Amino acid sequence: xxxxxxxxxxxxxxxLKEVGAYLHQIRQEKGLxxxxxxxxxMIPVRLLEAIEAGRQExxxxxxxxxxxxxxxxxxxxxxDIELIQPNSLPTKRRLAPISLPSLHLPSFQxxxxxxxLLYILLVGISVxxxxxxxxxxxxxxxxxEVDAISSVESSINIGNPIKPEQPLKSVPQLVSQxxxxxxxxxxxxxxxRCWLKVMVDGNTQFEGVLPPGSRRxxxxxxxxxxxxxxxxxxxxxxxxxxxxxxxxxxxxxxxxYTIN
Numbered sequence: 001x002x003x004x005x006x007x008x009x010x011x012x013x014x015x016l017k018e019v020g021a022y023l024h025q026i027r028q029e030k031g032l033x034x035x036x037x038x039x040x041x042m043i044p045v046r047l048l049e050a051i052e053a054g055r056q057e058x059x060x061x062x063x064x065x066x067x068x069x070x071x072x073x074x075x076x077x078x079x080d081i082e083l084i085q086p087n088s089l090p091t092k093r094r095l096a097p098i099s100l101p102s103l104h105l106p107s108f109q110x111x112x113x114x115x116x117l118l119y120i121l122l123v124g125i126s127v128x129x130x131x132x133x134x135x136x137x138x139x140x141x142x143x144x145e146v147d148a149i150s151s152v153e154s155s156i157n158i159g160n161p162i163k164p165e166q167p168l169k170s171v172p173q174l175v176s177q178x179x180x181x182x183x184x185x186x187x188x189x190x191x192x193r194c195w196l197k198v199m200v201d202g203n204t205q206f207e208g209v210l211p212p213g214s215r216r217x218x219x220x221x222x223x224x225x226x227x228x229x230x231x232x233x234x235x236x237x238x239x240x241x242x243x244x245x246x247x248x249x250x251x252x253x254x255x256x257y258t259i260n
Contacts, residue, residue, distance in 0.1 A: 017054030019069060024052040026076045041075045042185050042239035043068055047217065060217045067219055071183075172254045175238070184220045184257055185239050189213075192233025192249070199225040220257075227254040 027037065038045045050058040051069060059065045188196075190210050198206040200220040210216070212233070218224055228234045231247025238244075238257055247253035 013054065013056060016056060020052040020054045023069075023072055023076065023078075026078060027052075030076065032076075037072065037075055038240050041071050042183070043071060044185070044187050044217070044237065044240050047187075048072065058215075060219075064217065064219050067183075173256070175255060175257045182221070182259075184222075184224050184259060185217065186220075186224045186226065186257055187215070187217045187237040187240075188226070189215045189235045189243075190233055191235060192230055194231075194233045195229035196234070197227040221259075223256055223258040225254065225256040228252070 027034075034045050034048050037043070037048055047059065047068060050056075051065075051072060056065075059068070190212050192212055193209065195209050196206060197204065198216075198218055200218050201222050201224075205218060206216070226234075226236070226246065228246050229252055230249065231251045231253035232245060232249030234246040235243050236246050236255070246255060
């Protein structure tokens, strides 16, 4: 069974390499550079290179990869799309469930000594709880005295007031794409660990934490919304344009990209 899955995966990777080699050959015959194709299709150059080389690990999910291949083929004016489009691209390997061995526990019989130990444990917990409850007002009174002294000192030091540190606020932004294109391609790379939530055309495509160095690409037909918990660690490229930081370090930022 394992050998069959390996053979299928190798066959799928071989098909993807054939597709990429075919597109590379057509592009060379037409005398077009990758930069020209990137400007025409709004697909990043690194993804075009990955398609031609058949490097599946550098490409997005299979559904989006097929869309990129189709868009690349149309840019080359290739009509036989069915011949170059793979039936199924390689998917990420899933871990097989781990079966834990069954544990044979010895039979347990409740004895009077067990009840006695449980009684001692409950008494100890009760005494500890009563002690903490009795000591709590003293701690609260001390903290209130400290707060009162701090307020008096702050009122005396009027000439040099201390401004409280303002937290970074989240300001939703709306970015409209003015180019004449039918799709949006948002490419991100992480400089720092960050929580992300990505919605494509109203559907949540990703929500979780990504480590530094991660790169992801999303393609939408109407709009793409990115919400980041550490906007200063997210670099965004829209339709193969200029790289921009999503926001400031530690800032919670939400940006929506739309097509005019």
